[in-house]
Amino acid sequence: MTTEQDTTELAERVEEALRGDDVERAAEVIASLHPADRADLYERLDPELREAFFSVLSTEQMAELMEYLDEEVRGVVTARMTRVTLARVLDRTSNDVAVDVLRTLPPSDMARVLSAMSTAQEISPLLEHADESAGGLMTRGYVALHPEMTVQQAITFLRLRKPLADEAYYLYVLDASNRLQGVVNLRELILSEADTRIEDVMTKDPIAVDPNTDQEDCLRLFERYRLRALPVVDEQQVLRGIITFDDIMNVSRWEADEDIYEIVGLPAEESIFSPLSVSLRRRMPWLFLNLLAAAYGAAVVGVFEDTIAKAAALAVFMPIVAGQSGSSGIQTITLMVRGLASGDLERRHLRHALLKEVTTGLVKGLLFAVVVGGAALAWQGEWAWGPVVGLAMIGNMTFAGALGVIIPMTLRRMHLDPAVASGIVVTSFTDVMGFLLLLGMGTLLISELR
């Protein structure tokens, strides 16, 4: 049983061997590690030891490493390999890793590496598809059977073909023109009589997608129908590739991160480990948008400068009225974004969602109005503090509920990602509305506030 402690200890042994130039020993321990742990160890090493580590790997092991390395690190590694070595390594990786790596190369390099690859014919068609589509996710590594084969023939074929672990569970049944007829899995093969024909065992009309299907929709199909693989077919129903379970697990984490990151105004590629300059470039745009939005809020406050000078305690309630509604609005946004992502929530639910969130906002507003408005009244002593603070609270909380539904729904209707910086947008609006309500009513009732 592999545990994390074991791995750390082995990692230290490899580091020691590499530092001591004990190549043989390092190679031995590295060989005993799971490729995932090898990749992890590599990522932790200092640059000079990475060099040494890499030099003890076989081409086979380099290919395995490619499968498990973080994309940023993989980019650095491939940039340092000769084009010929890279071609040999990519010949041994899974199709989708090869495609991902080739995509990151400058066009001229890509052509050179590709022409040196023996799997070039398999890979080139995959390069045409958008990265986040079914076509960009799929691999050509699948096993194809003929409908007229018997189960025994299929098993013999498998023994000759020796498929990789990744491609082996589902077998695709194609007609003479490579059109997808059905799918059969190893379990069904083993459980059937040897002379049964494949077409009598296979499941007909399996769920399939076309190459342009968005990866998020593919993920939804995997989850909804509990698939283990998803075939990709073109308009003629010709099988172009399959999406495997590993790829979709990555998509699952990626899409969740994308949502959560976009709500707060970050790109999905960002991480704590990104270089400082990259992080700054990535995070600044949304923070500048935020600043622009905050400037509107500030401008509203500026309009009421005289009122604030006369009743400075209004400034005390500004952050409370704005902040409560902002938090509440972000809660609604988050529910909407994740509901839309899982497919549970659709456009037809707009009215239901709006009613629900506006009512929730109203009820919360009433409650906070009593608490905060009451506190304002008790502190300042003049009656008008109660309604000024309380009504601003009620109005802004209700507004936040409506906005939290409308922003993601509108973005979705415009075929944009419903998450994009919606957290920043909603808090900016609730700031503006909060200040407007509080200071506006304060201005109307200024004579009653003192």
Added chain:
Amino acid sequence: MTTEQDTTELAERVEEALRGDDVERAAEVIASLHPADRADLYERLDPELREAFFSVLSTEQMAELMEYLDEEVRGVVTARMTRVTLARVLDRTSNDVAVDVLRTLPPSDMARVLSAMSTAQEISPLLEHADESAGGLMTRGYVALHPEMTVQQAITFLRLRKPLADEAYYLYVLDASNRLQGVVNLRELILSEADTRIEDVMTKDPIAVDPNTDQEDCLRLFERYRLRALPVVDEQQVLRGIITFDDIMNVSRWEADEDIYEIVGLPAEESIFSPLSVSLRRRMPWLFLNLLAAAYGAAVVGVFEDTIAKAAALAVFMPIVAGQSGSSGIQTITLMVRGLASGDLERRHLRHALLKEVTTGLVKGLLFAVVVGGAALAWQGEWAWGPVVGLAMIGNMTFAGALGVIIPMTLRRMHLDPAVASGIVVTSFTDVMGFLLLLGMGTLLISELR
């Protein structure tokens, strides 16, 4: 090929048949649907039609429905079944669905249903484990082989045993005391010679977890080692169950939602469709915490009431200084929380992360200081506006970077979820710090501001 349009059309046909009391036709269309689509259709129906829908289902189909229904809806359905029907249905569902349903019943009902189930012996031990642990996730439905069997014997055994689709890919090799010796998959079985012994084909010492392992750690193992199933063993290495791929897909979505929800102060079970009263109860605690935190911010502002009365324009910059840092802090929090969840980020990275985020905060602060401080100076005309607004911006942005790293790391060190309401906490702190810096410096330099 199933498409969403198809499903919607079929759904309408079922609805029509049910409304017209055409039971036969409804049953026919329902039978042609994928169980996932059946569950979806059921969830969309009005209550009276749900009754009619349910009455045309076979016990087999009811069990399938249980597998795919949303947890809230499933609770309503099971509450309305007789205990005997429920027992018969749960005998036909997968172990983990049966366990989940039994858990939701009152203890006396649970005992009654369990005693009426023919699979009671298989299920009872599973009920002991915590819901979000490996023990709570695992199923007993796996195929066990003996190490001395030949490949041919194993295949014959499989034909007699006729395993379900879920349990069939990995076969577990156990010794006489049911201790896990290794694992072999169907592909390896098919590719091996008939007279090879299983112990010569199997992978020894497979990755396994104990029943108390947290489900998030199980998810990390699936992702890291690209597993399709994960065996659960006790201290004696006795196989207790396996976690399948379907279960872990659910965990994947759940854990991502939990993180994103907790950052904004929502429980992971919340959805737009939760009843109003439940939503209010769930969302209020954190909003009250938010209010409490905002009250601190307000109190800080209250201390500086005199300063604001003298230089009301300070109130204009309050939301900018606080808001920019709040957004920036939430960005850092989000990166930290997801980094910790994926396992990429560990405690040993604390110093690196802190340095990175503090520097990023400082650089962003300097930039915004120039923009906002410059605007303040240009607008108000007195020199002191530049440094007062600018320095508050720099200080608060740097503070936000540090806080964004420290809060999740501290929660993790206290063995709490690093996401818990961290968004609310960080914005509250940046509010307080922002007001303190801006109004504090404003007070010191008040004579220079006018």
